[in-house]
Amino acid sequence: MSVTVTAHQSVGLPDEEYKALREQIFDAIWSELDPLERRIEDEEQIPNDVVVPILARIGALGLLVPREYGGSGLSIGQYLPIIAEFAKVQGGIRVMVHVHNSFAHALSEIGSDEQKLAVLPDCVGGVHSVAFALTEPGHGTGADLGSVAVREGDDYVITGEKWLITNSDIASHFIVFAKTADSEVSAFVVDRGTSGLSIEALPETMGCKGGEHGRITLSSVRVPASALIGSEGEGxxxxxxxxxxxxxxxxxxxxxxxxxxxxxxxxxxxxxxxxxxxxxxxxxxxxxxxxxxxxxxxxxxxxxxxxxxxxxxxxxxxxxxxxxxxxxxxxxxxxxxxxxxxxxxxxxxxxxxxxxxxxxxxxxxxxxxxxxxxxxxxxxxxxxxxxxxxxxxxxx
Ligand SMILES: Cc1cc2nc3c(=O)[nH]c(=O)nc-3n(C[C@H](O)[C@H](O)[C@H](O)COP(=O)(O)OP(=O)(O)OC[C@H]3O[C@@H](n4cnc5c(N)ncnc54)[C@H](O)[C@@H]3O)c2cc1C
Missing domain, CATH: 1.20.140.10 (Butyryl-CoA Dehydrogenase, subunit A, domain 3)
Structure with a gap:
């Protein structure tokens, strides 16, 4: 088997610290989050003003953020039992926690030092959150994209449509995939507040209720070249x-x-x-x-x-x-x-x-x-x- 050895070896948190963190999170899952199930299912809305502070307080928003950026830097072996425990209670909360941690983790692996420093430390307290903007209404699954990013001087100008983007209500940043040439996909970190980016909620889902999986329209969204992750074509x-x-x-x-x-x-x-x-x-x-x-x-x-x-x-x-x-x-x-x-x-x-x-x-x-x-x-x-x-x- 061909195996690529990369730099993501992880030892995670020392045992005692991990056990204490895990216990704190498991306790809150059952004593504070599980009781919200009926409310979220009835209202089809996660009360973010209640849930996000709980998640931040118990350390659930920095689980995969490296320790040098203020997170817990869990190994994958340490993280899996925690996300599994979230999947036992109301599913919308699990999805919120999953996307937040998964794409903060992705950015920690693929982002530049500048991108990581700008985004990751504030993920831990829930001020920032990274969402993943790949899927498109007019194109296929995966890398079949209609979104384009055109280089103009020191900037890129991104135009396209994304939908079903989880945490579109709470995300501060989106990892946006767009074509920089015909067969070349590139990835960008786009700030939610960038001019030309608009978000619209989609209809409620069958299960994992209460989160927002919005439609994102990028109308000539201008980002600095430093928003590109890696090089063009590495998307x-x-x-x-x-x-x-x-x-x-x-x-x-x-x-x-x-x-x-x-x-x-x-x-x-x-x-x-x-x-x-x-x-x-x-x-x-x-x-x-x-x-x-x-x-x-x-x-x-x-x-x-x-x-x-x-x-x-x-x-x-x-x-x-x-x-x-x-x-x-x-x-x-x-x-x-x-x-x-x-x-x-x-x-x-x-x-x-x-x-x-x-x-x-x-x-x-x-x-x-x-x-x-x-x-x-x-x-x-x-x-x-x-x-x-x-x-x-x-x-x-
Ligand atoms: C609640 C929810 C949250 C989501 N969150 C996110 C998110 O945060 N970010 C994000 O980017 N996306 C997100 N998605 C989108 C999700 O990843 C896609 O819906 C899923 O990958 C399928 O893609 P699609 O909807 O474009 O389906 P389609 O591509 O339209 O596929 C329809 C069917 O055709 C099959 N198919 C399509 N193309 C091929 C092919 N070439 N060969 C064989 N079979 C094919 C598919 O397997 C599927 O069975 C979310 C979806 C939901 C429902």
Whole structure:
């Protein structure tokens, strides 16, 4: 297998500090954020004035911001259990936390020192937030772009349309992808306040409710040349790099949602009595539970392997795509089984499995559809990727 060793090796936070941070975040997830579920689902609106200060206070907005910029600089292995825990409660909050951390992390890897210094320190307190502006209404998935950036003296002038851009309500900066030549994609850091940039909310989503995934119009938006990330034409590489590890974050979100669905299903299997016995005593229900647990166990293994490889400094395009693909299929099966176990009451809003089922569905779309994961994985396989060094049974 060809492995590119890069500079992203990460040891993360020292153990004791990490444990304390994680405990503080887990406590707040259940004591302060979970109680907001009904309000957010009913109003289809996250109260940013309540949620963002909580997230900032508990350290959830600086998780992947490097320590030299004031963040916690977690390793991926340390971050995954935290984003998984967020995926157990109201999904809109998970998406907000995911996008904020994922693209602050991306900027920390691909941005210049000047770009990082201007944006990252204030991400930690929630004053700044980085959003990812790739998808377009008039063009295809990924690098099929209609947005263009034209060099004019010391500036670039960007024109185009983006939509479904998460955190468009709270983002201070957007990583915008645009063409600088016919087959050349480039990436820019664009300040929200730049003249010519306008944002319009899109209709509410099926699940992960309450966040804004807006439509962004760039009408001759003039940015200094220093807004370009790297060099012209490097946008494709930046895109791959940002989405690669972010796909693992989505798979971890699938894990959290699956774990919550299983926990609720076990509880329901014990408490719901039909024909004089708890439904959990029936083999049919036991089979569902066992299948759910098997998906979760497999997904945990995939995530542990991907995190370990990334943290040791490796690129993991195939592993990340497989994690994301398996994760979305697993969470689909698990939330489906959870609904079956809950019977009719699970289909009502009286029970969180109804929300988990809807929230899970976003995992299909974030960081690319299943089709894209097939394409990435197959391209790696055809380019010589093998499992040779991925699983050494002799050492076990
Ligand atoms: C709630 C939400 C939040 C989002 N947040 C963001 C965000 O923050 N930033 C951002 O940039 N995007 C975001 N997106 C967009 C998301 O990443 C895309 O919707 C997703 O990648 C699919 O792209 P598309 O909508 O353009 O679908 P399309 O490209 O129109 O695809 C439609 C179908 O055709 C298939 N398809 C398309 N092209 C091909 C091809 N060449 N070969 C084979 N199959 C193909 C797709 O797999 C899919 O099944 C968000 C979407 C949602 C719903």
């Amino acid at each position: 494709g590489q930046h895109l791959e790099r940002a989405l690669e590890i972010s796909r693992v974050f989505i798979a971890a979100s699938s894990l959290g949602t699956s774990e919550r669905a299983l926990q609720l299903s076990i509880e329901h299997s014990k408490s719901r009595v039909t024909f004089g016995k708890p439904i959990g005593s029936r083999q049919a229900i036991q089979r569902y539970l066992a299948e759910m647990a098997t998906d979760i166990y497999a997904l945990r293994g995939l995530l542990a392997d991907a995190a370990q490889k990334w943290d040791s400094g490796r690129r993991i395009p195939a592993e990340a795509a497989m994690c994301k693909l398996f994760g979305l299929e697993a969470v689909g099966r698990v939330t489906d089984r959870a609904l079956l176990i809950h019977g009719g009451i699970g289909y009502t809003r009286a029970h969180p499995v109804e929300r988990l089922y809807r929230d899970a569905r976003l995992n299909w779309l974030e960081e690319g559809t299943p089709t894209i994961q097939y394409m990435v994985t197959a391209a790696q396989l055809l380019d010589g990727y093998t499992f040779d060094d991925a699983f050494d049974v002799h050492d076990m």
